[in-house]
Amino acid sequence: xxxxxxxxxxxxxxxxxxxxxxxxxxxxxxxxxxxxxxxxxxxxxxxxxxxxxxxxxxxxxxxxxxxxxxxxxxxxxxxxxxxxxxxxxxxxxxxxxxxxxxxxxxxxxxxxxxxxxxxxxxxxxxxxxxxxxxxxxxxxxxxxxxxxxxxxxxxxxxxxxxxxxxxxxxxxxxxxxxxxxxxxxxxxxxxxxxxxxxxxxxxxxxxxxxxxxxxxxxxxxxxxxxxxxxxxxxxxxxxxxxxxxxxxxxxxxxxxxxxxxxxxxxxxxxxxxxxxxxxxxxxx
Amino acid sequence: xxxxxxxxxxxxxxxxxxxxxxxxxxxxxxxxxxxxxxxxxxxxxxxxxxxxxxxxxxxxxxxxxxxxxxxxxxxxxxxxxxxxxxxxxxxxxxxxxxxxxxxxxxxxxxxxxxxxxxxxxxxxxxxxxxxxxxxxxxxxxxxxxxxxxxxxxxxxxxxxxxxxxxxxxxxxxxxxxxxxxxxxxxxxxxxxxxxxxxxxxxxxxxxxxxxxxxxxxxxxxxxxxxxxxxxxxxxxxxxxxxxxxxxxxxxxxxxxxxxxxxxxxxxxxxxxxxxxxxxxxxxxxxxxxxxxxxxxxxxxxxxxxxxxxxxxxxxxxxxxxxxxxxxxxxxxxxxxxxxxxxxxxxxxxxxxxxxxxxx
Numbered sequence: 001x002x003x004x005x006x007x008x009x010x011x012x013x014x015x016x017x018x019x020x021x022x023x024x025x026x027x028x029x030x031x032x033x034x035x036x037x038x039x040x041x042x043x044x045x046x047x048x049x050x051x052x053x054x055x056x057x058x059x060x061x062x063x064x065x066x067x068x069x070x071x072x073x074x075x076x077x078x079x080x081x082x083x084x085x086x087x088x089x090x091x092x093x094x095x096x097x098x099x100x101x102x103x104x105x106x107x108x109x110x111x112x113x114x115x116x117x118x119x120x121x122x123x124x125x126x127x128x129x130x131x132x133x134x135x136x137x138x139x140x141x142x143x144x145x146x147x148x149x150x151x152x153x154x155x156x157x158x159x160x161x162x163x164x165x166x167x168x169x170x171x172x173x174x175x176x177x178x179x180x181x182x183x184x185x186x187x188x189x190x191x192x193x194x195x196x197x198x199x200x201x202x203x204x205x206x207x208x209x210x211x212x213x214x215x216x217x218x219x220x221x222x223x224x225x226x227x228x229x230x231x232x233x234x235x236x237x238x239x240x241x242x243x244x245x246x247x248x249x250x251x252x253x254x255x256x257x258x259x260x261x262x263x264x265x266x267x268x269x270x271x272x273x274x275x276x277x278x279x280x281x282x283x284x
Numbered sequence: 285x286x287x288x289x290x291x292x293x294x295x296x297x298x299x300x301x302x303x304x305x306x307x308x309x310x311x312x313x314x315x316x317x318x319x320x321x322x323x324x325x326x327x328x329x330x331x332x333x334x335x336x337x338x339x340x341x342x343x344x345x346x347x348x349x350x351x352x353x354x355x356x357x358x359x360x361x362x363x364x365x366x367x368x369x370x371x372x373x374x375x376x377x378x379x380x381x382x383x384x385x386x387x388x389x390x391x392x393x394x395x396x397x398x399x400x401x402x403x404x405x406x407x408x409x410x411x412x413x414x415x416x417x418x419x420x421x422x423x424x425x426x427x428x429x430x431x432x433x434x435x436x437x438x439x440x441x442x443x444x445x446x447x448x449x450x451x452x453x454x455x456x457x458x459x460x461x462x463x464x465x466x467x468x469x470x471x472x473x474x475x476x477x478x479x480x481x482x483x484x485x486x487x488x489x490x491x492x493x494x495x496x497x498x499x500x501x502x503x504x505x506x507x508x509x510x511x512x513x514x515x516x517x518x519x520x521x522x523x524x525x526x527x528x529x530x531x532x533x534x535x536x537x538x539x540x541x542x543x544x545x546x547x548x549x550x551x552x553x554x555x556x557x558x559x560x561x562x563x564x565x566x567x568x569x570x571x572x573x574x575x576x577x578x579x580x581x582x583x584x585x586x587x588x589x590x591x592x593x594x595x596x597x598x599x600x601x602x603x604x605x606x607x608x609x610x611x612x613x614x615x616x617x618x619x620x621x622x623x624x625x626x627x628x629x630x631x632x633x634x635x636x637x638x639x640x641x642x643x
Contacts, residue, residue, distance in 0.1 A: 179369035185356045186363040187383035187434060197382075201373045268401055 028261075035254035045250050053255035062237075063256070067263065070236040073150055073225075074218035077157040078211045084158065085165030087206055090199070092166070093173040107166050115160060119227040123147055126228070148230035155223045161217060165210040171205030176199040208275055212268050218263050236260045285348060287312040287470055288333070288438060293342030295328050305330040306342070310438075315464055315471045317481035320491035321517070326474045327442060329491070333472065334440050335359045346437060362431030362439040362469070366446060368423045370415040374400070376413040376426050383434040401433045404463060421452045428460070430439040432467060438462070441473040445480060453477075457484050478518045482506060490514050506563075512632050515561040522562040522602045525634060530554040537631070541600055547629045558631045564592065564605040566628040569620050576621035584616050595622060 038048040044092070057063045090264050092103055110118065126146040133143045146152050184194045225235035234242075236256060243253030286309035295303040303325040310316055316596040318326035331337045333344065342413035344352045351359055371379050377398055384394045402408045405425040415423055424444060429441055444460065445453045461484040464471050475481050481488045482502040490498045490505065498510045509515035512523060526539040532549075537560050545560055552558055570576050578598035586592075591613045593604045604622065606613075614620060 058641055177367055177369055179365045179367050180371060182356070183363065183369040183430075184371070184382065186334060186336075186361060187360075187430070188357050188360060188386040190357065193386070198371060205377070 004089055031254045032258055035251055035258050037251045039249050039251045040146055044183055044248060053249075053251045054259070056252060057255055057259060066234050066236055066239055067259075069150070069234075070260075070269075073153055073157070073235065074215050076154050077161060077218040078215045080158045080160050081165040081214045082207055082211055085162050085210065086169050086203065088162070089166045089169035089173055089206075090203075092170060093176075096266055104170075107237075108163055110159065115223045116227070118160060119156055119224050122152065122159070122224075126152050126155070147228065148233055150229070150233065152228040153225050153233070153235070156228050157218050157221060160221075160224060164213045164217065165207075168210040168213070169206040172203045176202055176203040196254065204275075208272070212271065215271075216264055217270060219267075222262060286310060287314075287347055288472075289343075289345040290333070291343045291345075293329070293332055293344060294340050295325075295332060295337060297338045301494045303332065303339075306332075306496055308489060308496065308499065310472065311469055313468050315461070315486045316473070316483060317485035317488045318472065318474045318491060319478060319481040319488050319518070321476060323493075324491040325494040325539065326489075326491050328494075329626075330440050330442055330472065330474045333438070334361055334363050360434065360436055362434060362436035363597075364427045364431050364439070364441045364444050366443040367413075368427040368447075370423060370426055370430070372415050375408060375412050375414055376418070376429075379415070379426055380430050380433050384428060387434060392542060397433055401429045404432075405429045406454075414536070418446050421456060424448065424456065425459075428463065432463070432469065435469075438468065439469045441471065443474055443476070445475070445477070453480070455478045458559065460484060482518070488518075490517065508630060509632060512559050512561070512634060515630065515632060520564050520603055520605075522564065522567075524560040524562070524599055526558060526560060527550045528554060528556045528558050528631075541598060543599060545599075545629060546626055547631055548627060552631060552633075557634050559634045561630040561632055562602070562624060563628065564603040565590075565607075567602065567604040567622050567624050568606065569604070569614065570623040572621050575621070576623045579620050579622055581614055581616050581618050581620060584613065586613075595620065597622065 034045070035053055036049055036051065038046040038050050038052065040046050068265075088107070092100060092107070095103060124130055127133070128143060128145075128147070130147075132146065137143055180202075181194050181198060184198045185191075188199070220237050221235070222237040222241060225233070226238045226241065229235060229238065237260070240253045240257050240260070243249045243256065247253075288308075288310040290306050290308040293303060293306040294301065306325070306329055308316075317604075318329055320326045332339050335351070335354060335358075336497070339352065340387070342352070343350060345360075365371070371382065374382070378618040380398045380401055381394055382614065384397060389397070398411070399408065402411055405428055407422060407429065409426055410418065410422065415426065418426065424447070428444070441460075445456050448456060457480055460473075464484075473481075482505070485502055487499060488502055488505050489496050492511075498505060498514050500508070505514070505518055509518060515521045516523065524537075524539055526537040526545070529536045529538050529544070535547055535550075537547050537558060538544055539560075547560060574640055577597050577599065578600070579595040581593050582596050582601065584591060586608075587605075588608070590605045590607050593614065595602050595604050602622065
């Protein structure tokens, strides 16, 4: 192999590498640098090098509470998306020819509407005089405080994230040989056993990648917690937003952002290692 | 009473009859092949027996029990699918074990049966492999083992060899027959390959446009095809249309150009339109004796064990095959004389599907 052909692959991937570097690595590096700079209430960002922002985050239980809340809201959203999205994808894959395309469009349609618009839509539905509360009153449950609670955030997040669960699961269902289910039935398995022992293990990779996407996006969601959680129910992304734009404490905002990134990465990588590792051997 | 009985089983999709009035009786331990071109209803028949589709009409009985409307997971039949349909997330042993687990066979007994079955299909060394780590032939044997381990009353094979290459296919044909003989399971196999059907079945069901047109032992099927279609589909054949002419002394077929061929035409009336079937291997080259047919070799093909000649004769172009016995073959464009024994010419009614006759 001569020198030119050895360098060709690198040269060819240079444009995408440049784009990746410019759009992802550079802002990340700048954020990381920013998080290490000093901050003064009177002056603003002062430069210099300090871990003060990190120490501030680590030393205040207020932030622990926010991180914990963000964690369980994202985890609950993921869980509900799995429970709703996986059966939804299965039903979708079993539909006849015209209905399948129609319902796939129905599932994907929300992606065409801005998250902000959808969040406002939910705040209308879940508000004190919204349709949901009117329905509750009608069936005799009485009005519930939904808006500006974690419940509202989870409901809206599930709505937004569902397509990200349905699509990977649907893709792995597409790879399923329908005859495999018939084979299990012919060996006297009940429909429930076929689902549990044949279908579910085979779509697990899809469920895993779907839940990684949903968890990652939910943990860093801004618009939905911001609009449906209100001013008091803070999540990590809304706190970062506040630090940057209201408190103008950029180093602290950057430090929280870096911490969120690190925690998100740690959760996703360990989840991947623990669960997907178990399936990699089987599914190839 | 027969082991498996199909009575007038039909399957319609809207107005289209995929399977029309299929009646068949299968004895215990028999190996039956359903043979036909694609779309002839052979797979539909298999799926109806398996319970994978609901039949529109008709009844099915297995060992004296009506199974017509029994769901697939209560029939207990062994099925080998065309795609094998192995469980990709389970090892070979787990695949084979699945049916036994569903039958609540205790663990130690299960392990024993799995080991025994894997030995039968020569896969004992690969028990802990996953299906994707196996070759096509090995996968096929896993599928057979998985279907047989539950000791099904009937084994159903859907084109089991079609995904294998030619050499392996031939090996697996005999392997399949060996396994079937050993376990003695009544077997029904769907195939579109006539050589496969002839070589391993006890009886062959030829199907055409949703109907069974002939059910016979392979040798009889080959030697006495009932229709033009069958004579063309099962093996090669030369078809000569003509009209029967019966006199006190002899029975002849008058062909299109007025030539007469002596035949045994007991089943046909005088003057009936008939088709004479002559198998290429029943024709032989001879000297310029009387009664021999003059011809000229147009093309010659070498098939390894035999030579195939296309010979232009006054009766039309005939295919002649002769064994490659090591002697020098005839040259192309040579003038030859053809003859055949009187009793090898078969008569069939001219097929309605004459246009479909190919191969």
